[in-house]
Amino acid sequence: MLYLHIPFCVKKCRYCDFLSGPYPEEVRKKYLKALLEEIRCRCGELSEKTVTSIFFGGGTPSLLEPEEVEAVLGECRKYLFIRADAEITMECNPGTADRRKLDGYREAGVNRLSLGLQSPREEELRLLGRIHTWERFLETYSQAREAGFDNVNIDLMSALPGQDLRKWKENLGRILALDPPPEHLSIYSLILEEGTELFEMERKGLLCGELALPSEDEDREMYHATAGILKDYGYQQYEISNYARPGYACRHNCGYWTRREYLGFGVGAASLLGEKRFSNERDIQKYMEDPCAGRQEEVLETEDIVEEFMFLGLRMTEGVGRKEFRERFGKSMDEVYGDVIRKNCGDGLLMDDGERIRLTERGLDLANYVMAQFLSREDG
Ligand code: SF4
Numbered sequence: 001m002l003y004l005h006i007p008f009c010v011k012k013c014r015y016c017d018f019l020s021g022p023y024p025e026e027v028r029k030k031y032l033k034a035l036l037e038e039i040r041c042r043c044g045e046l047s048e049k050t051v052t053s054i055f056f057g058g059g060t061p062s063l064l065e066p067e068e069v070e071a072v073l074g075e076c077r078k079y080l081f082i083r084a085d086a087e088i089t090m091e092c093n094p095g096t097a098d099r100r101k102l103d104g105y106r107e108a109g110v111n112r113l114s115l116g117l118q119s120p121r122e123e124e125l126r127l128l129g130r131i132h133t134w135e136r137f138l139e140t141y142s143q144a145r146e147a148g149f150d151n152v153n154i155d156l157m158s159a160l161p162g163q164d165l166r167k168w169k170e171n172l173g174r175i176l177a178l179d180p181p182p183e184h185l186s187i188y189s190l191i192l193e194e195g196t197e198l199f200e201m202e203r204k205g206l207l208c209g210e211l212a213l214p215s216e217d218e219d220r221e222m223y224h225a226t227a228g229i230l231k232d233y234g235y236q237q238y239e240i241s242n243y244a245r246p247g248y249a250c251r252h253n254c255g256y257w258t259r260r261e262y263l264g265f266g267v268g269a270a271s272l273l274g275e276k277r278f279s280n281e282r283d284i285q286k287y288m289e290d291p292c293a294g295r296q297e298e299v300l301e302t303e304d305i306v307e308e309f310m311f312l313g314l315r316m317t318e319g320v321g322r323k324e325f326r327e328r329f330g331k332s333m334d335e336v337y338g339d340v341i342r343k344n345c346g347d348g349l350l351m352d353d354g355e356r357i358r359l360t361e362r363g364l365d366l367a368n369y370v371m372a373q374f375l376s377r378e379d380g
Contacts, residue, residue, distance in 0.1 A: 001051065001052065001053050001054070001055075001252060001255045001256075001260055001261065001262035001263070002051055002053075002054045002055070002076060002080075002262065002263055002264075002265070003054075003055050003057060003252075003262055003263070003264040003265065003266075003269055003270075003271075004035065004054070004055070004056050004057070004061075004072060004264075004265050004266055004269075005019070005057060005058065005059065005264065005265065005266030005267060005268060005269040005280075006056060006057070006058040006059040006060065006061040006063070006064060006266065007019055007020045007021065007023070007031070007058060007059040007266065007267055007268075007284065008020070008021075008022070008023050008028055008031075008058065008059050008060055008063045009021055009022055009058070009059055009060045009063075009093075010022060010060065010063070010093075010096065010131045011129070011131060012129070013128055013129040013130055014127070014128055014129035014196060014197035014198045014201075015128055015129070015157075015190060015191075015192070015193070015196050015197075015198045016193075016196060017193035017194075017195055017196050018058075018059070019059075019267060019268040019282060020058055020059040020060070023284075027284070027288075028063070030288050031266075031267075031284065031287075031288055032064075032068055032071070032072075033288075034287060034288045034291040035072065035265055035266055035291065036071065036072065036075050037291050037292070038265050038266070038280075038291035038292055039072070039075045039076055039079070039265055040075065040078075040079070041291075041292040042263060042265065042292065043075075043076065043078075043079035043080055043263070044079060045263060045271075045273055046080065046261065046263050046273070047261060047273070047274065048261055049080055049081055050080070050081045050082075050083055051076070051080050051081065051082045051083065051086055052083055052086050052087070052251065052255075053086055053087040053088070053089070053251045053252035053255060054073070054076070054082070054086060054087075054088045054089070054252070055088075055089045055252045056069070056072075056088075056089065056090040056091060056110075057091050058091055059091075060091070060092075060093045060096055060116075061090050061091050061092070062090060062091070062092035062093055062096045062097040062101065062105075063096055065101070065104070066100075066101055066103075066104020066105055066107065066108055067104070069090070069104070069105055069108045069110065070104075070107075070108040070109075073088070073108055073109050082109075087111065087112055087151075087250070087251040087252055088109050088110045088111050088112065089110070089112040089113070089114055089153075089250070089252060090105055090110045090112070090113060090114070091114045091116060092113050092114065092115055092116070092140070092144075093115075093116045093131065093132065094115060094116070094117060094132035094136045094137040094139075094140040094141075095131060095132040095136040095137075095139075095140065096131075097140060097143075098143065099143045099146065099147060102143055102144055102147035102149070103147050105147075106147050106148055106149065111149070111151060112149070112151040112152070112153070112250075113144050113149045113151070113152050113153070114152075114153040114154075114155065114184075114186070115137070115140065115141065115144070115152065115153065115154050115155065115182075116130075116155045117137050117154050117155060117156060117175075118130055118155060118156060118157045119156065119157060119160065119171060120134045120137070120171050120174040120175065121134070121167070121170075121171060122134060123162070124160050124162075124163070124171075127160065127161060127162075127198075127211070128157070128160070128198075129197065134174075141178065145180070150183070151183050151184070151248060152182045152183055152184070153182060153183070153184035153185065153186055153250065154175060154182045154184070154185055154186075155186045155187075155188075156171065156172075156175065156185060156186070156187045156188075157187070157188055157189070157190050158171075158187060158188070158189050158190070158219070158222045158223070158226070159189040159190050159213070159214045159218070159219040159222060160190050160214075161190075161198075161207045161211040161212065161213050162210050162211045162212065163214055163222075164214065164218065165218065165221050165222055165225060168222045168225065168226075169225060169229070172225075172226060172229055172230075176229075176233050181233070183244065183245045183248040184242070184243070184244045184245070184248050184249075184250060185230065185235065185242070185243045185244075186241060186242050186243075187226055187241055187242075187243070188241050189219050189222075189223070190213075192213075220365055223365070226243075227243075230243045234246075236249075236317075237317055238254075238316060238317050238318070239253070239254075239257065239315050239316050239317065240315050240364060240367055254316070256312070257312045257313060257315050257316050258312070258313065258316075259272070259305070259308060259309055259312060259313075260272075261273055261274070264278075264280065265280075266280065266287075267280060267281065267282060267283075267284045267287040268280055268281070268282040268287075275299060275300050275305065276297055276298065276299055276300065277297075277298045277300060278295050278296065278297055278298075279295065279296045279298075280294070280295050281293065281294030281295065302329070305329075306329055306336060307374055307375050309325070309328065309329075310337065310371075310374040311371040311374050311375065314357075314358070314359055314367070314370065314371060314374070315367070316358075317358060317359070318356065318358065319351075319356045319357050319358025319359070320333070320356060320357060320358075321355060321356045322334075322354075322355055322356070322357075323355065333357070337374065340373045340374060341357055343373075344363070344370055344373065345357075348360055348362050348363075349362055349363035349366060349369075349370050350363055350370065351363075
């Protein structure tokens with residue numbers, strides 16, 4: 001699995017704390033050169049030489065020209081075998097890619113688009129500081145379909161200031177009325193991250209009255225309504241925040257949740273290789289000066305790996321399997337987590353069918369609480 005971080009955005013959104021922002025054209029050119037250099041020097045690190053998924057994330061990767069995407073994929077192909085049916089996703093913000101670009105991405109090999117809509121409602125888009133309108137999104141969406149993209153994700157945000165259950169259901173209704181509707185939906189509740197404009201607005205008491213943030217209970221109501229409505233429309237909830245038509249779960253993200261090896265390129269990108277996790281240089285200037293230097297390395301203890309296996313796996317609705325656990329770690333899941341599993345099953349937060357354990361509907365609501373218990377166990 002490969003991840004490519006493209007940190008450029010037209011402008012910073014008000015809720016965003018990702019490593020991204022607006023950069024002048026010359027920085028973009030220099031960054032791309034550095035990215036190609038990093039690919040050359042690091043591709044050999046993957047032990048799996050066959051790549052099954054590639055993800056262009058950001059930032060706004062759709063600010064890249066098709067030739068640039070082709071150059072990046074071409075460089076990867078020189079060192080690794082990219083399967084003909086590999087899932088190649090590109091995050092795309094409405095209004096940053098026209099039909100010419102979308103055709104070019106398809107030709108370069110991109111076969112999955114992830115559109116950052118966040119909301120179909122103009123006042124919510126403005127509040128979030130997004131650069132696009134609903135109309136603009138509709139244009140990009142139909143151009144993507146015309147260009148032949150038949151695997152499209154839409155990112156949405158719930159629990160926005162001023163949002164209630166009625167408004168949220170209307171938002172979802174507008175997405176489901178798209179023709180054809182998206183194959184995949186990623187839906188996250190807004191989290192106010194320190195250092196963002198929205199966090200500051202909240203701190204100054206500006207998110208009140210018509211802009212009041214939904215309560216925890218309202219947030220949960222929206223979450224439950226989402227799962228119910230999407231089920232009726234044929235989507236499977238396969239992860240806490242992700243829903244897909246059968247056969248369209250995101251392979252790349254499933255790889256993260258099942259702890260597959262991945263190599264991340266670009267400023268701040270993370271990699272997981274064997275028992276080591278790496279984080280690239282986070283300063284873009286330093287990264288561009290020497291893209292293969294400044295990487296932090298963390299050697300994971302077996303206990304860290306076991307914990308990650310559990311809390312990442314439990315994010316998925318299929319849960320974690322006892323057989324796989326034994327194969328990976330040479331001991332039974334019950335030996336390590338028997339008490340935690342029994343307690344949470346008793347509390348109605350986990351389900352255990354003998355082969356797999358998974359979160360119940362109530363467990364999904366309290367996922368952080370359940371997962372935290374898998375981090376503080378006593379090794380048996
Ligand atoms: S487009 Fe995405 S990455 Fe860029 S600022 Fe907005 S939320 Fe952040």
